[in-house]
Amino acid sequence: MYFIAQVLKSTEYGICLLLGYCVFLALYRTLLHPLRHYSGPAGAKLTDWYAGYGAIKGDLHLRAWGNHTQYGPMAAPNVYSIFNALDPRMHHSKRRAISQVLSESSVRAFEPVLAEQVDIFLHQLMNSASSEPANSEPVNISDRSRRFGMEVAVRLAFGHSLGLQTSAAYRPLLDAVEVGNYQFNFFMQLFPGAGRDDQVKDVRSKHAEHDLLSFLPDDMPLSEVWSEGAFFLIAGGDTIACGISAQFFHLSRNPECYRQLAAEIRSTFSDGASITSSAQLASCRYLRATIDETLRLSPPIPGTLWWEQASEDSGPLVVDGHLIPRGTQLGVNTYALHHNEDYFPEPHTFRPERWLVGSSLAAKTTRGAFVPFSIGTRGCPGKVLAYLEMSLIIAKTLWYFDFEMAPGKLGLKGQSTRNDSPYGENGYNLYDMFGASHVGPYLRFRPRGEGSI
Template sequence: MMVNITPICSQGFAAVCCGFAALITYLSLRLTYNVFFHPLSSYPGPFAAKLSDAYNGYYAFKRQLHIITRQNHLTYGTIVRQGPNKLVFNSVAALQDIYRNDNTTKPKAYIALGPRLSIPTIFTAQDRQVHRARRQLIGRAISERSMRIFEPTMHDQIDLLIRHIFHSIKRPQSTTINMTERARLLGFDLAGLLAFGYDLNLQTQEKNSFVLPMLEAGFFWSSVFLHWPLTRKFSITLATLKVFRRLRSQYLSLVEHIISSRTKQDKNAQHDLYSIVADELDSSGPDGIRASELWAEATLFLPAAGDTTKTALAAIFFYLSQNVHCYNTLANEIHSKFTSGSQIRGPSLAGCQYLRACIDETLRMSPPVAGILWREAYPSEQPFIVDGHMIPHGTVVGVNIYSIHYNKEYFPDPYTFRPERWLDDAKTVRDAFAPFSVGPRGCAGKAMAYLEISLVVAKIMWYFDFRSVAKSGSHGSESTGVFELLDNFTSSHEGPHLEFQQRGEHCKELDST
């Protein structure tokens, strides 16, 4: 018996056509609304950005979102619609209105940061009370007072870097030092010691070196997920990749080992984060922190504390190697202030004004986080005003740090490395400066960053002279004078590759080490 399947096929084809037509109609209506009738339709910006967050996701994937955002400001002005529900600003007023504001919080997209997504951390918490309590507790580990106690440990680690440079000089064949690589190893060793008194030994051994590519990949995908939240579902596919899954498993196992090793010790055995939060573990008080929350905080504290300073350290050596006047001025300041390397200590560096100016100018031109830190307003009956603009409910706003740091209105001649601009005590310069963000959710680790950078730069310039050696593929651009960054949520980069020489007789004290 023959069955005529033509009607069945026709019905199926018709259903597919109807479904496709319905989809096209929906997308057309949605796009028409976004472009012409959306509350943000009057704000200028790239056409593609008005349609989908895929615009931000595409440039986040290319690690160029900070660059394209600045170009958009130059094209469209101070306020750019850079997403269906996103506005990015480029003004001091917006910086204050968005970030120095207790009524703003991080969007849900920040859940992309970290492997324990169900547990809010100091970096991802939306609730202001949870964030405030967590910051007060964990912030004590990276306060100025804490850094004074931690400084001897910091010296020990920095001295490992100094000896590495010294031994590279003494080799028969001259070698160069990749400052990005060395700064990153130093930063993560310090982070492990500050968090749980655990020495990762990255500067001297390769055992834990898998941490670095794992976290680099984590930063990259977190950036994509943050700027294009729809792709968060892709993380499930990503987690199935054998290489990524293996590295992630190794990293999480290492974190568990670090925490378990520390919790077996007396809480005062080390001055670290654990010694500060130990009394609050499983506390019933409002500031109490559960063991699971400590684990979640640790997975983000290590990369946050370890990765913050690497950009500034690599960049400052790039800028000094490209600017002879700045190099000589800073060298003279350090050489005239000290008579031995052992005198270089945190308190004694406080009077080195040109050193601080060089650091600030480096942080301006090459900020550790160069992109957009998105915020949204808490539900409220009060209007949300940013730089004189009433922001519709549901709108996500932010300032692109790279854009405002290169805004000629605040920083004339922005592509020139000019530390002297910070010696004039110009309020406008300070108001537009946000390498660690500003306000209640700004980076709590400024004291640690400034101390580490100051000590490393001062010690290296005390013992050595250096010059830049061009390497193929380096992201440091001698033609523009800018140390180029890739926007990876934090900043990724390469080099500079430096060749060092002993400075006079100053290295004699290193011969015995």
């Protein structure tokens, strides 16, 4: 009995100490913390569980948008990303290798492989299509675009094919990447600065194909080889899948935009084989406008990309008149910025004309607030490839097919249907997992009979 009493007494002391610590921490963060003057939700000031809970639900980007709307921009300390190399020299070294394989000349050299994968994507659509819409098998564009995007990323990174579009053998990789993104986002938000030390097999070899490994130094540590390869799979696969899926979604819900884009494609090219990365493709202004509006409305990385002042920068960091303590992580939430009506009138409405020079909406749109690839030295080097992939997929699909929403409840998957939805009525639901997870759209395709693919 004496032992039990001592345990209970020790437990009481422990609980009192824990409660005292929590009260002290809450008072410090509320009254004394250097960033206490920034407005925002109380839960976010008191604990990182606020972001962790948002990461679990996948709605952190919506919370950030709501907080920006209610409180204005905020600074969030001590949130680290493994993709942020704080040392500029280290970042420059990493970026140099990646930029070589994603340069315009490199992308041109890679285009035959990309074109092959686009044609496989179209053949898969043809297998589900019918000249009679009622006989067409509904296609889940999220699944098809993820297979396409990841296969292209794997080919570009490692020079090998996994056959993700035609075989189910390696498709568990797609789910593994999504689960990994979910876990990473959760730990990044809940445990700032947390990392993981992975041991990986040396996959380096001399490649005949044009790929990332061909550009990496032979003496690069295995951990960095793994990091760069993983970067390609996430940034080059999942993001493209989101962009393609969202563009199909928005076109299928906006018939006038669909009609105008289809007319542009079908009047610009004489046949499907001529749709390549050419001056003709670049001349399709409405195509580029629909891509930009898709990336604005449904950004593939909807969350916050965190930044920190470089260690060698000895000067003060001042943002909006506030002195930011060294070591504080800063960021602008992409989804919140892209839906700020001060920069984008009718922020929840799909309006490609906002990107067309001379339109009244374009005059009100602030292009400097459009950052789907981030900006500056940390901007995504894969921008050229991303635009090419989305352009080829959509242009060639519209040349060979007409498409529409699948009937019934299946056609509504992935769509917000309420006026009070954060995505707006008929918006495309995204789930923030560092990248964006998504479902659908489910579409039916009808061949136009314009030659063989």
